[in-house]
Amino acid sequence: MTIKFDNVYINDTGTVTGPYEKNGPLQSYFDKSYNDFYFGLKTWEQAESKLIEDSIDILLNKIGRTRFDIDLHISGDLMNQLTSSNYAASKLGIPYLGVYNACATSTEGLIIGSSLVDKKIIKNCVCSVSSHNNSAEKQFRYPIEYGGPKRKTTTFTTTGGASAYLSSDKKGIRIESGTVGSVIDMGIKDVYNMGAVMAPAAAQTIYEHLRDTKREIDYYDLVLTGDLGIYGKKILKEYMETEYNIKLKNYDDTACMIFDLDNQPVYAGASGPACAPLVTYGYIFNKMKKKEITRVLLVATGALMSPTMVNEKMTIPSIAHAISLEVIE
Amino acid sequence: MTIKFDNVYINDTGTVTGPYEKNGPLQSYFDKSYNDFYFGLKTWEQAESKLIEDSIDILLNKIGRTRFDIDLHISGDLMNQLTSSNYAASKLGIPYLGVYNACATSTEGLIIGSSLVDKKIIKNCVCSVSSHNNSAEKQFRYPIEYGGPKRKTTTFTTTGGASAYLSSDKKGIRIESGTVGSVIDMGIKDVYNMGAVMAPAAAQTIYEHLRDTKREIDYYDLVLTGDLGIYGKKILKEYMETEYNIKLKNYDDTACMIFDLDNQPVYAGASGPACAPLVTYGYIFNKMKKKEITRVLLVATGALMSPTMVNEKMTIPSIAHAISLEVIE
Numbered sequence: 028m029t030i031k032f033d034n035v036y037i038n039d040t041g042t043v044t045g046p047y048e049k050n051g052p053l054q055s056y057f058d059k060s061y062n063d064f065y066f067g068l069k070t071w072e073q074a075e076s077k078l079i080e081d082s083i084d085i086l087l088n089k090i091g092r093t094r095f096d097i098d099l100h101i102s103g104d105l106m107n108q109l110t111s112s113n114y115a116a117s118k119l120g121i122p123y124l125g126v127y128n129a130c131a132t133s134t135e136g137l138i139i140g141s142s143l144v145d146k147k148i149i150k151n152c153v154c155s156v157s158s159h160n161n162s163a164e165k166q167f168r169y170p171i172e173y174g175g176p177k178r179k180t181t182t183f184t185t186t187g188g189a190s191a192y193l194s195s196d197k198k199g200i201r202i203e204s205g206t207v208g209s210v211i212d213m214g215i216k217d218v219y220n221m222g223a224v225m226a227p228a229a230a231q232t233i234y235e236h237l238r239d240t241k242r243e244i245d246y247y248d249l250v251l252t253g254d255l256g257i258y259g260k261k262i263l264k265e266y267m268e269t270e271y272n273i274k275l276k277n278y279d280d281t282a283c284m285i286f287d288l289d290n291q292p293v294y295a296g297a298s299g300p301a302c303a304p305l306v307t308y309g310y311i312f313n314k315m316k317k318k319e320i321t322r323v324l325l326v327a328t329g330a331l332m333s334p335t336m337v338n339e340k341m342t343i344p345s346i347a348h349a350i351s352l353e354v355i356e
Numbered sequence: 357m358t359i360k361f362d363n364v365y366i367n368d369t370g371t372v373t374g375p376y377e378k379n380g381p382l383q384s385y386f387d388k389s390y391n392d393f394y395f396g397l398k399t400w401e402q403a404e405s406k407l408i409e410d411s412i413d414i415l416l417n418k419i420g421r422t423r424f425d426i427d428l429h430i431s432g433d434l435m436n437q438l439t440s441s442n443y444a445a446s447k448l449g450i451p452y453l454g455v456y457n458a459c460a461t462s463t464e465g466l467i468i469g470s471s472l473v474d475k476k477i478i479k480n481c482v483c484s485v486s487s488h489n490n491s492a493e494k495q496f497r498y499p500i501e502y503g504g505p506k507r508k509t510t511t512f513t514t515t516g517g518a519s520a521y522l523s524s525d526k527k528g529i530r531i532e533s534g535t536v537g538s539v540i541d542m543g544i545k546d547v548y549n550m551g552a553v554m555a556p557a558a559a560q561t562i563y564e565h566l567r568d569t570k571r572e573i574d575y576y577d578l579v580l581t582g583d584l585g586i587y588g589k590k591i592l593k594e595y596m597e598t599e600y601n602i603k604l605k606n607y608d609d610t611a612c613m614i615f616d617l618d619n620q621p622v623y624a625g626a627s628g629p630a631c632a633p634l635v636t637y638g639y640i641f642n643k644m645k646k647k648e649i650t651r652v653l654l655v656a657t658g659a660l661m662s663p664t665m666v667n668e669k670m671t672i673p674s675i676a677h678a679i680s681l682e683v684i685e
Contacts, residue, residue, distance in 0.1 A: 028427055028451040030477055070668050098357055099536065106662070107436040109456050113539060113660040117673040122357035122536035124464055125456045125660075127438050135453055139468060146475040148359055166664075207428065207451035210442060331442040331454075333435070335495075339399050344446040 029206040029239035030138065032145040034195040036355070037137075037202060040308035041086030043078050045160065045186025047293070048305065051286045056309025057187075058085045064161050064186065072110055075159035078188030078301070079104070079115035083153060086190045097121050097192075098149035101140050103132035104157045104300060105184070107166060111157045129329030130225075130254055131208070132156050132300040133189070134348040138205035140193045141350070151194040158299025160184045167218075167334055180220040182256045182282060183293035189304035200312055203351040204240060208232040210331065212344040218337055222259020222282075222295060225328035225345045227270075229255065229263050232326055232347040234271045240351075244273050248320035251311065252347075253281030253303025253327050256295035257288065281306035303327045307352075321354040358535040358568035363524040364470040365684070366531060369637035370415030372407050374489065374515025376622070377634065380615045385638025386516075387414045393490050393515065401439055404488035407517030407630070408433070408444035412482060415519045426450050426521075427478035430469050432461035433486045433629060434513070436495060440486045458658030459554075459583055460537070461485050461629040462518070463677040467534035469522045470679070480523040487628025489513045496547075496663055509549040511585045511611060512622035518633035529641055532680040533569060537561035539660065541673040547666055551588020551611075551624060554657035554674045556599075558584065558592050561655055561676040563600045569680075573602050577649035580640065581676075582610030582632025582656050585624035586617065610635035632656045636681075650683040 042057045049060035059081060068074045079102060087093060100119055102112035103126040116123040128135045136154040143149045161171055163184040169175050193202070211231060215224045229252050237244060244250065255263055260280040267273045281303045282296035307325055314320050328347040337343070371386045378389035388410060395403045408431060416422060429448055431441035432455040445452040457464045465483040472478045490500055492513040498504050522531070540560060544553045558581050566573060573579065584592055589609040596602045610632045611625035636654055643649050657676040666672070 028478070072662075072664055072668065073670070103456075107664065108458065108660060108662040110660075110662040110665055113662075113673050114665070114670070116539040116675075117541045117660075120538050120540070122538050123457075123675060124468065124536060127432075127454045127456050128452075129437070139453065142475075142477055143471060146471075146477065148471055148475065149357070207453060209449050209451050210445040211449070212446045331437060331439075331446075333401075333437040333439040333442075335401055335436065336439055336443070339401065341402070341443070344442050346445075346452060 029204055029236055030142055031204045032141050032202055035141040035145045035193055035202045036197060036199045037191045038194055038196055038199040039086060039089045039192050041082040041190045042305050042308050043081040043188045044305060047291060048185060048187055048285055053285055053310050056313060071159055071162035072106060075111040075157050075162050076114040078157045079111055079155045080118055082155060082188035082190040086192055090192055094119050094121055097151060097153050099152040101126060101136040101152055102155040103127045103136060105163050128346050129331050130298060130300045131327045131329030131346050131348045133304045134325060134327040134350050137350055138207060138348055141202045141205055144193050144195060153190050153192055155190040156300040156304060157188040158185050158301040160186045163299060177294055178219040179294060180258050181294040182221060182296055182298035185285060185297045185299040185302040185305060187301035187305045189301050189308055197355060200315055201353040201355050203353045206232055206236040206349040208347045210344045210346050212342050214342045216342050218332060221330040222256040223262055224330045224343045226255055226259045226262040226266055228345040228347040229326050229328045230266045230270060232349050236349045247322045247324045248277055249323045250275060250278045251281060251323055251325050254298045255280045255328060256282040258295050315354050318354055323352040325350050325352055358533055358565055359471055360533045361470050361474040361531055364474045364522055364531045365526060365528045366520045367523055367525055367528040368415060368418045368521050370411040370519045371634050371637050372410040372517045373634060376620060377514060377516055377614055382614055382639050385642060400488055400491035401435060404440040404486050404491050405443040407486045408440055408484045409447055411484060411517035411519040415521055419521055423448050423450055426480060426482050428481040430455060430465040430481055431484040432456045432465060434492050457675050458660050459627060459629045460656045460658030460675050460677045462633045463654060463656040463679050466679055467536060467677055470531045470534055473522050473524060482519050482521055484519040485629040485633060486517040487514050487630040489515045492628060506623055507548040508623060509587050510623040511550060511625055511627035514614060514626045514628040514631040514634060516630035516634045518630050518637055526684060529644055530682040530684050532682045535561055535565040535678040537676045539673045539675045541671050543671045545671050547661060550627060550659040551585040552591055553659045553672045555584055555588045555591040555595055557674040557676040558655050558657045559595045559599060561678050565678045576651050576653045577606055578652045579604060579607045580610060580652055580654050583627045584609045584657060585611040587624050644683050647683055652681040654679050654681055
C-alpha cells in the first residue's frame with residue numbers, strides 16, 4: 028500500500044552513535060559519537076534511551092527550536108515495551124506515539140509522520156529510533172560477558188540514535204511517498220540468519236512500491252535496504268530476479284556500509300533500527316545534497332523475532348516499509 | 357494534541373474473550389468467549405495471537421468483507437516485540453503497522469487509523485489489540501504456577517482480542533476527535549499499583565482534550581477510562597479536582613466493569629490493552645446505539661512499565677490517549 032506525499036520534507040536530522048560506528052567508514056557523517064557503551068549512565072538500557080534524547084537535542088539545536096515547538100514525537104526501538112523511546116519521551120513531554128516493526132521501525136514512523144504532516148493534521152513531528160548493541164545482545168541473545176562464538180551470518184546490532192524533523196517547509200530532503208509492507212513468513216527459524224528472514228519482505232515491498240507507483244527499478248539512483256547484511260543482500264538480489272524478474276543494479280544495504288566489514292568484528296554486517304537512518308541521514312543525504320544521486324528508495328527491513336516464540340519453535344515473520352526520498356528541485 | 361475528524365466511523369467490531377470475562381457481568385456483549393486459556397493451541401502466546409485472528413475473522417464476517425478488502429491493519433499488544441499482533445498480521449498478509457503504548461495502544465491505533473481514513477489516505481482499516489492474562493503474568497510478573505499472593509492494588513490482565521473496522525461510511529459509531537497524550541512520570545516505582553501510575557496521565561489527557569476542544573466535562577455523557585482499577589479510579593477523581601479543578605461526574609473505568617469485583621478474584625479490577633475496547637465495543641456501543649448515551653470520551657491509559665527498568669530501580673512512565681465517540685445524528 029503506497030501513500031503519495033505532496034509536501035513533506037526531512038528538514039534536518041540528528042544522529043548519535045557508539046564506538047564501533049565511530050571507528051567505521053562513515054564516522055565523519057554522524058553528529059556525535061561516544062567512545063564507550065554507557066555514556067556516563069549505569070546501564071545499557073538507560074544509555075540507549077540517552078541516544079534518542081541526544082539525537083533530539085542535536086536536532087532541535089540545529090533547527091533552532093525547542094521541544095514546545097514540536098507537535099508530535101513518533102518513536103520506537105528494539106527494547107521490550109519500547110523502553111528507550113518511552114523514557115526519552117518522558118523527558119521530552121510532548122504528544123507521543125510508540126511504534127514497533129523491529130528494524131523497519133524507522134520507515135514505519137516516517138510514513139505515519141509524513142501522512143500527518145502532508146495532510147496538515149500536524150505542522151511538524153520528530154521521528155526517532157534507537158538501538159544499542161549491548162542492550163540488544165542482553166535481551167535477544169546471550170550475555171556479552173559469555174563471549175560465545177557466533178555464526179558468520181549473524182549481524183552486529185548498531186549502537187545509535189537517529190531523529191528526523193519533518194515539516195512542509197521546502198528544505199532538506201523530500202519524502203515523496205511511502206509503501207507500507209505486510210508481514211510475510213517464509214518458514215525460517217534460524218535466529219542467526221536474519222538477512223535470510225528479511226530479504227523476501229524487502230523484495231515484496233520493493234515490488235509493491237514499483238507496482239503502485241508504476242515505476243521501473245531504474246527510476247531510483249539507489250535502492251537502499253537496511254539491514255540485510257552480506258548474505259541477506261545476496262539473497263535479495265537473487266530473489267528479486269527469480270521471483271519478480273527485477274534486476275537490482277544501483278543497490279546497496281546499510282548493514283554493509285556502516286562498519287568496515289573486513290576489519291571490524293561484525294560478522295555479516297550491521298543491524299538494529301538505528302542502522303538504516305544513521306547511514307541515510309548522514310552519508311546518503313550528503314550525496315543527495317551534492318546531487319550525486321537524486322532519487323533513493325529506502326527500504327527498512329524488520330525481523331519480527333521474539334525469543335519467546337523462537338523457544339516455542341515458531342518461525343520468524345518479517346516486514347519491510349519503504350520511503351521514496353528525493354532531492355528538492 | 358487533539359485531532360478533529362470529519363468522517364470516520366467504527367462501522368463494526370469483533371470481540372473475543374477468555375473464561376473470566378465470559379463469567380463476568382458483560383458476557384452477553386462479547387462476540388465469542390473461550391472456556392480455557394489455550395483455545396486448542398500449545399502455548400499462551402500462540403493463544404493470544406489467536407484472539408486477534410478470531411476477532412478479525414468475526415469482524416470481517418460481520419461486514420461481509422475479506423482480508424483483501426482491507427487497506428491497512430494497525431495492531432499492538434503487551435507481548436514483547438508485539439508478538440501476538442505480528443503473528444496474526446502474518447496470517448492476514450495485508451499492510452501492517454505495529455504500535456505500542458501499553459494499555460493505551462487501543463486508542464493510539466484508532467487515532468492513527470482515523471487520521472488516515474479521515475484524510476482519505478486509505479479507504480478503511482482494521483485496528484486490533486489483544487491481551488492474555490497468563491502470557492502477561494508470565495512475561496511481566498511471576499509464573500502462574502507459583503501462585504504468589506498479590507496486593508490489593510494489583511490488577512488482573514484481561515484475556516481478549518478486539519478489532520474495529522474504520523471507514524468513512526456513515527454507520528456505527530462516529531470517532532469525532534482524538535487526543536494524543538504525552539508521557540508523564542510521577543516518580544512511582546510500585547509495579548503493583550498501576551492505577552496510581554496511570555491516573556495522572558489520564559487526568560492530563562482529559563484536561564488537554566477539553567482545553568483543545570473548548571468543551572466542559574459535562575459535554576460528555578460518559579468519560580470512560582481504561583484501565584485504572586478501583587484505586588486508580590479514585591485517584592483520578594481526586595487528582596482531576598485538585599490539579600485541574602474538574603469534577604468527574606458521569607465517569608467510569610473499564611477495569612471496574614468487565615469483571616464482577618465482588619465475586620471474581622481480580623483484585624483491583626482488570627487491565628491489559630483489550631480491556632477498554634472489549635467493554636466499549638460491546639456494552640458501551642450498545643448503550644450508544646440505543647441512545648441512552650450519545651457522547652463518550654474513551655481514555656485508554658498505559659503504564660509504560662518494563663521489568664528490566666523496574667529491576668534497575670527506574671520509575672514507571674505512563675501515557676493516555678483519548679477518543680471522542682458520538683452517536684450518528
